[in-house]
Amino acid sequence: MTAHNRRPLPKRGLVWLSVIVVALAAPLVFRSDTALNIGILLLLYATLAQAWNILGGLAGQISFGNAVFFGIGAYTSTVLLVRAGVSPWLGMLAGAALALVVALLVGFPMFRLGGHYFAIATIALGEIASTIVTNWDAVGGATGIVIPLVRDAQGQPSDSWRMLQFNQSRLPYYYLALVLLALTTLVTALILRSKLGYYLRAIRNDQQAARALGVAVLRYKLAAIALSAIFTAIAGTLYAQYLLYIDPETTMRLDLSVLAALIAILGGVGTVAGPLIGAAVMVPMSELTRAFLGGGGNAIDLLLYGGLIVLISLFEPQGLIGIGRRFRRSPRSQPVTVEPAPISSSEEAH
Amino acid sequence: MNSLTRRQVLRLGLAGLAGGLLAACGGQATSTPTPAKSSGAATSSTATAQTPTTAATATKATTATASTASGSSKTIRIGVIFPLTGTAASVGNDAKQAVQLAVQLVNEGAPDIALPLAKGGGLPNLGGAKVELVFGDSQGKAEVGQSEAERLIKQEKVVALLGCYQSAVTKTASAVAERAGIPLVNGDSSSPALTEQGYQWFFRTSPHDGDFSKIIMEFLQALTQQKNAGIKTVSLLYEDTDFGVNSAQALKAEAQAHGLQVVGEVKYKANATSLTTEVQTLKGQNADALVPSSYTNDAILTIKTAQQLGYLPKMIVAQDAGYADPAFISGVGANIAEGMCTRSAFSVDITQLKPAAAKVNELYKKAAGKDIYDVPARDFTAMLVLLDAINRAGSTDPAAIKRALEATNLGPNDTIMPWKGVKFDSKHQNTLGTGIILQIRDGQYRTVYPFDVKTIDVTFPLKPWNQR
Numbered sequence: 001m002t003a004h005n006r007r008p009l010p011k012r013g014l015v016w017l018s019v020i021v022v023a024l025a026a027p028l029v030f031r032s033d034t035a036l037n038i039g040i041l042l043l044l045y046a047t048l049a050q051a052w053n054i055l056g057g058l059a060g061q062i063s064f065g066n067a068v069f070f071g072i073g074a075y076t077s078t079v080l081l082v083r084a085g086v087s088p089w090l091g092m093l094a095g096a097a098l099a100l101v102v103a104l105l106v107g108f109p110m111f112r113l114g115g116h117y118f119a120i121a122t123i124a125l126g127e128i129a130s131t132i133v134t135n136w137d138a139v140g141g142a143t144g145i146v147i148p149l150v151r152d153a154q155g156q157p158s159d160s161w162r163m164l165q166f167n168q169s170r171l172p173y174y175y176l177a178l179v180l181l182a183l184t185t186l187v188t189a190l191i192l193r194s195k196l197g198y199y200l201r202a203i204r205n206d207q208q209a210a211r212a213l214g215v216a217v218l219r220y221k222l223a224a225i226a227l228s229a230i231f232t233a234i235a236g237t238l239y240a241q242y243l244l245y246i247d248p249e250t251t252m253r254l255d256l257s258v259l260a261a262l263i264a265i266l267g268g269v270g271t272v273a274g275p276l277i278g279a280a281v282m283v284p285m286s287e288l289t290r291a292f293l294g295g296g297g298n299a300i301d302l303l304l305y306g307g308l309i310v311l312i313s314l315f316e317p318q319g320l321i322g323i324g325r326r327f328r329r330s331p332r333s334q335p336v337t338v339e340p341a342p343i344s345s346s347e348e349a350h
Numbered sequence: 351m352n353s354l355t356r357r358q359v360l361r362l363g364l365a366g367l368a369g370g371l372l373a374a375c376g377g378q379a380t381s382t383p384t385p386a387k388s389s390g391a392a393t394s395s396t397a398t399a400q401t402p403t404t405a406a407t408a409t410k411a412t413t414a415t416a417s418t419a420s421g422s423s424k425t426i427r428i429g430v431i432f433p434l435t436g437t438a439a440s441v442g443n444d445a446k447q448a449v450q451l452a453v454q455l456v457n458e459g460a461p462d463i464a465l466p467l468a469k470g471g472g473l474p475n476l477g478g479a480k481v482e483l484v485f486g487d488s489q490g491k492a493e494v495g496q497s498e499a500e501r502l503i504k505q506e507k508v509v510a511l512l513g514c515y516q517s518a519v520t521k522t523a524s525a526v527a528e529r530a531g532i533p534l535v536n537g538d539s540s541s542p543a544l545t546e547q548g549y550q551w552f553f554r555t556s557p558h559d560g561d562f563s564k565i566i567m568e569f570l571q572a573l574t575q576q577k578n579a580g581i582k583t584v585s586l587l588y589e590d591t592d593f594g595v596n597s598a599q600a601l602k603a604e605a606q607a608h609g610l611q612v613v614g615e616v617k618y619k620a621n622a623t624s625l626t627t628e629v630q631t632l633k634g635q636n637a638d639a640l641v642p643s644s645y646t647n648d649a650i651l652t653i654k655t656a657q658q659l660g661y662l663p664k665m666i667v668a669q670d671a672g673y674a675d676p677a678f679i680s681g682v683g684a685n686i687a688e689g690m691c692t693r694s695a696f697s698v699d700i701t702q703l704k705p706a707a708a709k710v711n712e713l714y715k716k717a718a719g720k721d722i723y724d725v726p727a728r729d730f731t732a733m734l735v736l737l738d739a740i741n742r743a744g745s746t747d748p749a750a751i752k753r754a755l756e757a758t759n760l761g762p763n764d765t766i767m768p769w770k771g772v773k774f775d776s777k778h779q780n781t782l783g784t785g786i787i788l789q790i791r792d793g794q795y796r797t798v799y800p801f802d803v804k805t806i807d808v809t810f811p812l813k814p815w816n817q818r
Contacts, residue, residue, distance in 0.1 A: 033504035037497055109474055131619070134590050142595045146521055146547055149528060156548070157529045167529045244525045247518055247592065250492045290494070293499055294487035299435045301487070 019276075020182070027174050036170045038287045040242060043177035044235055046279030048256075050184045051231035051265035056261060057270035058191060059224040061111070064257045065122030068129040069099040069229040071252035073236025075133065076247055078145050088164040092237040098231035100226050107225040111218055114207070122255065128200075130252035144247025147240065164241045173242050180238060181276075184231045189272045191227075200224055204270070232260075263310025266312055270319025277320045282309075370612075394815050397488055423603045424479035426746055428453075428736065429486060429502030431513035431523055436490035440628035441725050442515060443468035445538065446485065447718040449512065451710070453734035463709045466738050470645040473737065475744040481737060483704050486518045499526035500532075509746045510535065510736055515725070517541035517592050524552045533739075533752050537732025540670075540723050545779040551748075553755050555732045555772055557783040559669075562693050563600035565785035566667050567608040569691070569799045570639055573665070579810050581664055581771055583613045585637035587628065587652065589620040589644055597669045603680055612684055613637045621647060625655045634662040640665075646672035650681035657686060657815050664811035667787065668692040674788065674795070684793030685818045693785045696727035697797045697806045700768050700786075707766035731765045768803050 027036055048070065056062050062235075076098050077091025089137045110121045134142045152158035166172045166248035191197045199220045202210040211217050240246045267278020285308060289301035316322045360389045430449055432442035450682045455463065472478040480707070484506045488496030495514050497648065502508045503526065511527055511534040514520045520539040526551045527534035535553045536544065542558045573579035584605055588594035598615060605612050611698045614635035629652065632640060642652060650673030651700055673692040698721040701708035701741015709732065714722040722730070735758060743754035758771040758781075770782040787799035789808055798808035 034501045037500050041497070131590075135617070142591045143541070143543065144518060144521070144592065146525075146543065148547070149525065183651075243522055245492060245494055245518070245521045247492065249518060287497060288486060290489075290498075291505075294434070299439075302435055302489075 007208060023178055026301070027171055027192075033170060034291070036053065036174055038284055039200070040170065040173050040177050041287065042279050042283040043174065043181045044239055045259065045263055045274060045283050046231060046276050047177065047181045047184050047235045048260040049267065049275035049279055050106045050181065050188055051228045051235070052260040053264045053269065053275045054188055054191065054231075055224045055228040057264055057274070058188070058200040058204065059221055060200075060270075061221060061224065062119045062261065063122040063225075063228075064119055064254065065125040065129075066228065066232050067126050067252050067254065067256040068258050069103065069232035070230075070236040070239070070256060071129060071133065073104060073233030074240035074246045074251040075139055075236075076233075077146060077237040078240050079139050081147065082145055085160050088237055088241055089162075092164075092234055094232045095233045099229040103225045103229035104222055106130045107222050111221045111225075122257070126252065126254055126257055130254075133252055134248045142248065143244060146252075147244040147246075149244070163237075165244070173238070177238060177252075180231070180234055181339050187227065187231070192272060196220060196223060201270075262309070262338075266309065266319055268319030271319075271321055272300060274319055274321045277324075281320060351405070388534060401740040402590075405797065408629075411571050413794070423436065423481045424476060424746075425707045426473065426476065426479050426740060427484055427508045428500070428733075429484050429506060429508035429511045429513075431486040431488050431495055431498050431502070431511065431519070431655045433490035433515055433519070434485070434487040438490050438515060438561060442490075444485075444718060444720075444726045445515065445729040447715065448722065448730040449483065449733040451714055452737070453483055453719060456481055456715075456734075456737050460709070460713065463733060464706050464763065465710075465766070469742060473741040475741045476714075486513075486521075488514050488516070490516055490519065492516075492518040492522045492753040496522040496526055499523035503527070503530045503532050508532070509748055510740065510751055512537070512729070512733060512736060515539065517544060517596075520544055524549055530747050533736075533755055535732050535736040535755070537728040537730075537735075541592060542600065543596070545777045548777065550778075553735075553774060553778040555735050555780045555783065556695060556728045556786055558779065559596050559600040560604070562669065562695075562785045563604040564607075565787060565799070566601065566641060566669065566693050567610060569607045569667060569693075569787045570610060570665070572799065572801070573808070577808070577810070579664065581610070583637040584639050584641055585613060585632050585635045585663070586615040587619055587632060587640060587642040587644070588615070589619050589648060593671065594620070594643045600640055601643075610639075618648070620645070622651065625651050628652075629655045629659050629661050631799050632656075633659060634694070638664045639667060639668060641667055642673065643669040644672045646675045646677050646681070646777070649673050649675075649678050653682045653686060653690075653800060658673065660815065662812055662815060663775050666690045666812065670694055670724065674721070676720075679787070679790060679793050684790075685792045686815075688792070688818065689789065689812045691787055691789045691798070691808075692795075694724045694788050694795070695785055696722075696724045696767055697786060697788050697795050698722060699797050700766075700803070701796070702805055703803060704766060704768070706763070710766050727766060730772070731772075733766050734765070735760065768797075 017308060027039060048066065050065050052063065073095035076095035077088045080086035080091040080094060081088055101330025108123055110118060113121050133139060149157045149167060150160040150163050159166045159168050191200070199210070199215050202215055203217055204212070207217055236251060243250065263278040263282050264275045266282060267276065286305050289304050293301040293304065312320065427559060428806050432444070432445050433439055434446065455465070457472055460468050461470065467473070472480045474499060481485045484502055486502050488495040488498055499511060502511060511523065511532060513536065514523050515538050517539040520536055521544065524544065528551050531551060533551050533553060535555065537555050540559045540562065542560050544552065545554050545558065566804045570581050574581045586596040586598050586601055595618070602612055614629050614631070614637065618625060618628045625648070642649065644652060649668070668691065670693050673690065674694050698711060699710050711722045714726070738760070739754040739758055740751050743750040744776045758774060760774055762770050764771060768786050769784055772780050773782050775781050786797050786803060789798045790794040791806060796806040798804050
């Protein structure tokens with residue numbers, strides 16, 4: 001995993017710069033609302049995957065319960081908005097704070113479980129949370145909550161920055177999601193270079209050894225889950241404002257937790273670029289196969305989508321980022337860079 | 351060495367994948383003219399629609415009918431969103447067949463069916479313009495419904511939307527339609543909230559949970575008052591979903607209004623693996639009647655468990671869904687299901703009273719291989735209501751279509767439903783739609799209430815388990 005850190009910085013900076021330019025310019029080139037919709041979903045799911053990556057990739061704690069934090073973000077801001085007219089901007093902060101508290105509360109007992117048991121516990125956590133919300137009438141229960149449209153004097157749906165709702169053009173949603181993803185990615189990159197990042201990787205590689213060396217394992221795992229929860233919750237608020245409707249099915253489903261993990265793992269777990277690459281491939285793949293093949297009702301789109309996932313994970317367990325490395329490395333054939341064995345790193349991911 | 355062969359395998363895989371994708375896209379591109387061909391064949395003579403093979407090819411195509419072959423200059427594109435994959439896929443695909451049939455009637459005609467626009471030749475007020483359907487698959491997920499609504503409106507340039515079965519999906523799709531100013535006609539979502547949120551572009555032709563709950567309680571009241579069934583208390587059993595919870599709320603309100611006492615409610619987790627505790631609780635409540643709201647798997651499990659535990663109220667009247675699914679009867683066995691009732695908006699024996707419904711069912715049976723039932727019949731009706739409005743608007747302008755929808759005024763003989771007609775109130779809810787009560791008799795659903803549209807006399811109470 002450390003091999004890519006050795007490459008000269010300026011070149012990598014150039015790649016990132018061009019990614020940012022492309023992301024900023026994309027909606028100005030692809031102007032259709034369909035493309036914009038794919039773009040927004042891509043950025044939101046990439047954020048989910050990146051936030052998952054902090055906990056699952058860097059710290060090696062495979063979580064299938066991140067939808068809980070997503071749901072907390074979506075529900076907190078929406079309930080505050082619908083019940084008390086609180087701006088979703090404040091609701092977003094409240095949701096992030098609540099997610100942080102819940103993350104610490106559930107992380108404390110759950111991090112005592114190792115490996116697969118932690119993963120199973122997170123599934124249980126997700127199910128518990130979704131059952132609570134489904135049966136909690138004060139937050140809409142099973143029926144969910146419809147966020148009322150902001151309308152202008154003529155009764156036409158209009159835009160409102162205060163209410164974080166954009167009905168005329170979806171462009172603001174795109175850039176807000178882009179800012180959130182950039183922030184999440186920046187934090188991940190900073191963690192990777194910081195002391196925290198080294199501690200987390202030490203925990204991932206061998207928890208016992210890390211503890212023996214004096215790393216406060218529980219404390220750093222809690223830091224990882226807290227950061228993961230905060231960004232996931234903010235994405236939840238944004239998603240609720242984009243969809244204008246939330247129910248336990250859409251915000252707390254196990255699918256969503258799995259999707260976050262799937263995108264990160266397919267893209268390349270534990271790297272900064274992995275979740276972004278994963279989302280950039282998976283989201284358009286899912287949307288486009290459905291758009292072209294979905295109307296027939298014969299599930300060819302889902303078969304193709306599933307088949308692609310199987311192929312990628314079969315042939316490149318390191319994720320899509322591994323494919324890129326493979327092609328880049330082959331002409332140089334330096335003995336040092338060939339060294340990281342893909343098999344062992346794939347075992348960590350599972 | 352190892353890595354080299356791996357790389358080769360990888361490249362091969364990727365190449366194969368790319369090939370597959372290309373083939374798939376190519377298949378899609380070439381499939382567009384295919385429906386035109388088949389519909390062209392069907393348009394050449396209306397009689398061909400009667401032969402099973404052409405009817406099958408016409409409905410198998412992704413778009414029901416494309417007017418490219420018919421020579422008409424104008425095509426009206428309507429977007430349709432259903433759950434074509436996922437747990438509700440079978441209902442979604444049956445509904446798809448039904449709306450395709452509705453469009454086929456308008457485009458190609460079936461002169462012997464006395465329904466508006468069924469004379470054929472497209473929409474007369476638009477110069478005989480043909481209708482083309484573009485389908486979207488919601489997968490039964492609210493967020494996918496939003497994406498599909500967005501795509502159909504912006505990319506496929508549809509002038510109106512129809513769908514989307516699950517209330518949650520209809521909620522997100524209707525928000526998209528509202529933003530874009532495109533009418534969305536819904537024929538099959540029962541959550542009252544949909545018409546309560548004050549959307550200007552949303553129309554519902556079907557009754558909602560409130561109307562349906564009313565007919566259930568009315569039926570129980572009528573059984574007691576007119577037939578001495580002695581039903582005074584009711585238990586509710588419902589799943590913990592949008593459908594179940596809303597249904598229970600409406601049922602409670604209507605029970606009170608009809609002088610029935612709800613002695614207990616049991617909420618359970620949808621798709622449960624065991625309902626033993628729930629049925630035990632119901633048994634303890636010992637109500638005269640049980641009103642369950644469940645989908646097929648849970649409905650079968652409930653009745654099987656009730657039989658095991660010896661729980662049997664005087665009457666069971668279900669809130670549609672699983673109990674109205676023919677798979678329920680085959681799942682528990684016809685003799686076990688005998689005598690149980692469910693509300694519905696349609697029953698195939700209505701065809702005995704409505705000749706138009708009988709003919710529509712004939713055509714549907716040829717295309718889908720089974721009788722038309724509640725949801726497909728409601729969507730068939732919703733599609734005809736929408737086409738009627740577009741025709742009266744004489745324009746494809748969404749605002750004109752919306753105004754025409756608001757002015758809709760159809761009578762009892764303009765639909766295949768046992769309704770008084772279609773007329774929208776200020777919230778765009780059809781005020782003339784009603785539910786009916788069906789009873790399972792010898793493995794068939796028979797209409798027993800309202801008494802003026804019944805095809806058979808209701809029997810009660812339910813026969814003890816050991817006498818079946």
